[in-house]
Amino acid sequence: MTLTKADLVQQVYKKHANxxxxxxTESVEAFLRxxxxxxxxxxxxxxxxxxxFNVKDKSSRRGRNPQTGQELTLEARxxxxxxxSGILRDKINEN
Structure with a gap:
């Protein structure tokens, strides 16, 4: 099962009667933005x-096209x- 943005909106709406x-919807959109x-x-x-969540830089590297076997250079990205967190990891492993 996948939790969608619509599911998040519904949960926020249910838990906050005001x-x-x-x-x-705007609250969820603002957080995501x-x-x-x-x-x-x-x-x-x-x-x-x-x-x-971390942003990491990957340097360019050599790769291979799996269909043709041709070598190519993968761009930096x-x-x-x-x-x-440890708390989340522990909760996931409890179940």
């Missing part, structure tokens, strides 16, 4: 009790990694 559905902008700018995103 919010309209539109306000719940702030998170994305932080990562795009190269900053790490730390959510206590959940984990840390940035990737996002996630490391769960």
């Amino acid at each position: 919010l309209t559905k539109a306000q719940a 702030i998170s994305k902008n932080s990562l795009i700018s190269g900053s790490d995103l730390l959510l206590s009790g959940f984990g840390k 940035r990737v996002v990694t996630f490391k769960p």
